[in-house]
Amino acid sequence: MIGIDTDLVREIMRNKKRLDNRAADKYRKVTIETNFVTSAEGSARVRLGDTEVVAGVKMDMGEPYPDSPDEGVLSVSSEFLPLASPDFESGPPGEDSIELARVVDRAIRESKAIDFKKLCITPGEKVWMVFVDIDIIDNDGNLIDAAGLAAVAALRSAKIPDIEDEKPVFSRKGKKALPMKGIPISTTFAKIRDYIVVDPGLAESEALEARLTVGTVDSEGIKICSLQKGGTSSFTIEEIGSILETAEDKGSELRKLVK
C-alpha cells in the first residue's frame, strides 16, 4: 500500500491551501451518537470526517486516593485498534496512544467539569471510580479531538449505577446522571510550512511539523483548561496567541453538538 505523500501535502500547504480544499478554520463533519452500548454506564460514538472513535464509561466502587479521601477517581485510557489503520499494531499502548489518553484526561480534569466530591460514597473508604475507555476504530487524522468529543459525550450520557446491598447494579441503567458542569472540548491545530489549520486530516496529521491541542471549557466565560504541543517543530508566541483565539471559537461550535 502506498503511503501518504507528505511532500505533496507540504507543497499544497505552502500555498495556503488544503488537500481537501477546506478553509484553515473549518472542521470536517461531526456526528455524535450516545448510548449505543448498553453494557456501559455511558457511551458515545463520534465520527469526525472518516475518523471514528467510540468511548465507553464504566463505573465501579473503589477506594479513594489517600490525599483526596472525599473525591471520586477518573481514569482515561485509549487503544489504537489495529483495525483502525494499517500502521497500528496490537500490543501495549504506544506513545501516541498514551499521549491521547492523557490529553483527553487533562481537559476533562482541569476543566473541573466533573465534581469529584459528588462521587464520594463514604469518605476515606468508598468512592465512585469512573473509567473512560477510548477505542480508535478508524484513523483519518485528528484522533485527539474525536476522542475528546467521544469521552465527553459518553460522560454526559452516563448514569451512576444504583446501589443494592452496598454493591453497584450493572444489569440495568442507573437513574442518576454523572454530575457534570461545563463541557470541555479539545481543538487541535496543525502547522505545516507556516500554514496553521484546524482539524488536520490524515495526510495533514502525518505531514505536520508542529501541533497544538487546546482544551477550552465554558465555565464563567470561556477558559483554557489544557494545552499540549506536539510535533518536532515549534511555534512563535504570536502563532500561539492566534491559535488560542481560534480555539475558543471552534470549541464553542463543537460544544453545541455535544449539548
Place this chain on the structure above:
Amino acid sequence: MAEESDRKLVIPGDPLGEGVAGHGTFEEDGKIFSKVIGLAEQKNNLFFVIPLRGIYNPKRGDGVIGKIEDISFSKWIVDINSPYQAVLPLNEAVDEFIDLTKTDLTKYFDYGDLIFAEISTVTRAKSVQLSMKSRRCRKLRGGRIIEVTPAKVPRIIGRSGSMVEMIKDLTKTQIVVGQNGLVWVKGENEDIAAESVLYIEQKSHIQGLTDQVKAMLEKRMGRTFEAKPAKEDIFEKKEGDYDDRKTDKE
C-alpha cells in the same frame, strides 16, 4: 602560525560573522553560526569550526584504522569506529587475481585483524568504501589500539608529523594514527607511547604541548630527541621499520 589555543572556543548557536559556511557551521539569513562545540577559524570569508567532540564522520581520502568484522563473498566488512560500516572490496585489497571458488579470504585478512586503509568513497547515504592500494596501507600486526576523539588527531600527529615522530623516536615504537580516532602503537615501550598519546588528547588545548611531551619522554626514557627536518610522508618506510607485508598471503 596560530597555535591551537589562539582559536576561539565556540558553542552551538554562537554567531561567527557573515560569509560562507564551512565545516562545523551553518548559515541562517546570511549569518554564519557554529553547529558544535569547538574551535572557530576563519580564512578570508570562510568560517569553520573544528569540533572538540563527536564521532568520526567518514571522509574520502582519510587514512583510517579498521578491524575486520565480517567476511563476505568478495569483500570484507570493516569496523572503522563509526556508526557507518565500511566495505573493503577484494579488488581494492589485493593486486593478484583470485579464484573465489578456490580461495578462502581469511588467508588475506581474518576476523579481528587490524588494517590501515584509505577511504576511497563515501556515498550520500554514508556507505563507505575502503582501499588498500596506497603505499601506506597495510595490515597492523600485534601492538595495541588506543581510542581518542577524532578531533584530536591533528594534535597527535603534529605539524608535518613532528609530534608523532618525536614519540616514535623516543619510545622506539611504531605508531600509526587513523583519522577516525584510532591510534596503533607497537614496540617495547608501547605503554609509554600510549600514555603520551592520551596525555596529548587531554591537554590538546594548551600551548607548548610538544615541548612538554618531549621533556616528559626524554626524562622517562633517559635519552634526548633531535628533531629531524620535516618529512612529507610521515609513513615513509625505513630499513627494518614496519613489517611491510600488506597481507598475510604474501
Place this chain on the structure above:
Amino acid sequence: MTEKLIKNDKRIDGRKLDELRPIEAMVGVLKKADGSAFFRLGDTMAIAGVYGPKKVHPRHAEEAEKAILRTKYNMAPFSTETRSRPGHNRRSTEISFVTRQAIEPVLFLEEFPKTAIDVHIEVLQANASSRCVGINAASLALADAGVPMRDLIASCSAGIVEGKKVLDISGKEDTEGELDLPIAYYPRKKAITLLQMDGLAKRSDVKQLIELAIKGCEKIYEKQKQALRKRYSLEEVMHEKEVKV
C-alpha cells in the same frame, strides 16, 4: 486553615513571584556516555547521558534520511518523598515523548542518516518542573556529545498560585497551586518547542504566563552556555567532577 503559599508577594521559599530557583549546570559529568550533563533548579535535579550517533538496533527502525532521536525520561524511585515504583509508566512515556519533540527542532539529524541518538534522562530528585530540568540537562548533554545543533533548548515552568502568576513553581505550589505551564524555548528563533498546561485560565492570562516562562528560559539559557564554555575553557580543567547534592 492551611498556611498561605504567597504572603506580600513573597513565596514560601522566600522567592519573588518572577524569580527562578538557584541554578546549577555542569557538563561532562559521566565518563562512559558520549555526552553528559547535570542540571539543577532548586531541589529538582537530573542527569542526562547521550549515546550516539550510533548504529540502530533493531535495524528496521533506522531511517534512511536522518538519525532517529530516542529519548527516555525516568524518575529514580528515591526521587520523590513517597517511593515511586521503578520502571516506566504512562507519565514517563508522555514526558519522554514531549521531551523528544522539544529538542528535535534544533538537531541536525539529517547529517547522520541510519543512526540513532539516545538520550537518557534520570531525575534524581523531583520537586516540580522535573521535565524542564531534564530538558535542560539533555540539551547540554547533546552539545557535549558533539551532536550538531542550531541552538540550546532552555526549559522552565510558570504557574498560578493563589491567583498570582509565578515563575518556576516548586513544592507545594505544584500540589496546591491552580495552574502549571511548562515550556521549552529555542532562544535564537524565539520559538516554543514544548508547551503544556494543566489548569484553568483566561486566554490573556495564558499568554502572560507564556511570556513569563520565556523570561525564565532566557536566564536558564545564559547559565547553560556558561556551563558549556566552562567545560572546554582553555585553562587547565579538572576531569574528575563530583555531582554536588
